[in-house]
Amino acid sequence: MKEKNRRPAFSVIVPVFNGEKYIGEALSSVFADPFDSFEVIVVDDGSTDNTAKIARSFPEARYHYQPNQGVAVAVNTGIGIASGKYISFLGSDDIWMPGRFARSFEVLESRPDLQIILGQLIMFLEEGCIKPKNIPEEWLEKQMDSAGTGVMTARHTVFEHVGLFNPSYRAGSDTEWLLRAKELRAGIESVPILFIRRRLHENNLSSIEPGQAKANVFNMIRESVIRKKKLNEQ
DSSP states (O other): OOOOOOOOOOEEEEESOOOOTTHHHHHHHHTTOOOSSEEEEEEESSSSSSHHHHHHHHTTTTEEEEOOOOOHHHHHHHHHHHOEEEEEOOOOOOOTTTTTHHHHHHHHHHTOOOSSSEEEEEEEEETTOOOOOOOOOOOBTOOOEOOOOOGGGEEHHHHHHHOOOOTSSSSHHHHHHHHHHHHHTTTTTEEEEEEEEEEEEETHHHHHHHHHHHHHHHHHHHHHHHHHHHHHOO
16 A cells, blocks of 8 residues: 555455466556555465465555455455455456556546446457457457456445345356346446456466356346345335
């Protein structure tokens, strides 16, 4: 955190599991941002590699270790630790884009009706890796809208309204959370701001479990329909 004497404007939560290959670059990209009021919280979800050593080499980062429980639990832990007015997220293999803090701050401070903003990303393929089958070639190196924690910044208070991430979804918990946020009519808006460069590589969770991810989406939609039905019956 660059400003230590007051509550930070932003908390950046970085969940990680065995991320020694990329975590250093991810953290460096956040600390390179010139914005002066943020904290970085690394939640190590049971890593057995050199993740802890690398994360702790960044003295300004807050490092928290927990036994492996999945990304949703790691993110929830980070939210519980966070003290910022706004909460952003960064994958341990992704790259934070300069200016994200300042532009997000400008939007959220000027729009009290918004609780959540979703920015844009550029996907890039790690050298030597095979492109995932579910990613069209034309998507690579193209700035585009997206949804999910990596491109999300939210008011801290929205988690009191919507709740935390559902740990039963080891993949796609961010999608499920956004569905609940929309059901509760939290103010959500996509903004034309580049938030991250998203790295595609052999260990991306979405690449490891494509079948499970599809099943999760089906369950999320079904649960959403049930919740809406119950709400209409009240």
